[in-house]
Amino acid sequence: MSTTLQPYLKAVRQTLTAAICVENFSSQVVERHNKPEVEVRTSKELLLTPVTISRNDKEKVLIEGSINSLRISIAIKQADEIEKILCHKFMRFMMMRAENFIILRRKPVEGYDISFLVTNFHTEQMFKHKLVDFIIHFMEEIDKEISEMKLAVNSRARISAEEFLKRF
C-alpha cells in the first residue's frame, strides 16, 4: 500500500509546481477590485482545468488553477470511526487558526477534508518551491499524526481497562 505513496506525492508535487505559476490579475467584473479568480469563478477563460490525483477512492487531491490563484483540496484517509473524528477535530483546529496559516482556507471544499488557497500575493512574498514543499510535507505528516493519536487513545483505553480489571 505504501508503494503508491511516493508516486502519488511526486505527481502532486509536479502538478502543483506547474499550477502555482500565478500572476497578478485585477478583476474584470468590478473596477479596482482584485479577487482570487478560482474562488469567484465569474469568467470561464481565466480558469484552468481542475485536476484530481487519486491514490485510491478515499485519498485524493483536487487542484484547481486560475490566472491569479490556486486552490488545493485534500481528502485524507479515514479508515474507521475514531480516525474520522480525530481527522475532523484536527482539521477544525487548524482551520480556526487559518489567519496564522495564511494559505489555509477556512472551509474545505465539498467532498474534501481541508483546502488551501494560494494567490499571487502569497507567491510574491514566499518561495514557490517552498510552498509546494510545505503542502507535500503536510500531506505526509497528517497521516502519521492521525495514526499516532489513534494509537495513543487505544493504548490509554487498554491500560485503564487493565488497571481497573486487575484489581478484582
Added chain:
Amino acid sequence: MILLEINNRIIEEALTLKFNNAAAGNKPEALDITIADFDGVLYHISNPGGDKTKVQVSISLKFYKDLQEHGADQLIKREYGSFLTTPESGYNVSIVFDLEHLPANRDEVVKKAGLLKRNCFASVFEKYFEFQQREENSQKRAVIHYRDDETMYVEAKKDRVTVIFSTVFKDDDDIVIGKVFMQEFKEGRRQYQQAPQVLFSHKEPPMELQNTNAKVGDNIGYITFVLFPRHTSPAARDNTINLIHTLRDYLHYHIKCSKAYIHSRMRAKTTDFLKVLNRARPEPKNVEKKTFSGKTFKMN
C-alpha cells in the same frame, strides 16, 4: 494517576489538621468548608452551633432517597455509630467529632469520614450481594438515579449480581472514544480471568432492561457488569464495591484526559507546520547603503 481515589482527600486533610491541632493543645479555630464531589454530592464541614470544639461533616446526595430504600441508614449507623447526629438542614447525613474528646484511633476515624460517599452507596451493593450469597433471586431491581440523566440498576440472581450503568455522552466524539474504551473493557477477561464480565450496549438498553422504561437515545450507553460469587463473597465484597461505584466517573475522566492529550498534540503539530511554512518566506534583506558624501541609510 490512572485509578480514581474513592476517599475524599479534602475531608481527610481538613479533619487531620483539626485533630492534630487539638491534640497539640492549640486553641481550635472556626471552620466552614463546602466541598463538591462526583455525582453532584456536596459535603459541608463546619462547627455546629458555632461551637469551635466540635467539627461536623455533612453529606448531601440528591438521590439519598433511592439509597434509603435499600438500607443506607442502617449501614451508616453501623459504620459511624457514635459519631452520628441529626442531619444538618439541607443535608442527608451528619457526623460530628468532639475535639476535646478525640477518639483513640484518630487516623482510622479520619479515613472513615473520607469514605462517607462510598459508604452511602455501599448499602445497595451489600444488600444485593447478600441475596446472591444466599442464592436467592432478588424480587425487585434496585434503581438509583445517581445523576440527572444517568441511572444505575442492580439485580441479584442465584449465581451472579448484575450492575447496569446508563451513561450519557454529551458530545458525539465522546461516543466514539467511549466505544474504544468499552471494547477494551470487554476484552479484559482474556487477560485477567478474575475480572467480571463487561458488556456494552449503545443507544438501546440491554436485554435485562427490556420492558422497563429505560431511556433510549443516540448518545446513551449501557454498561453491564456481571459479578460472580468470587466478587460478592464477604472477603472480596468491600474491594468490589470500592471499584464499581465510581466506574462511570472513571470512564468519563479518562475520556476527558484523552481529549486533552489529543488537543495538546494538535497544538504541537500546528506550531510545527507553521515553522515549516515560515521557511517559505525569504529572509528580509537588511542592506545598508552609503552615499558618496558619507550618509548611511538602511534599506528594507
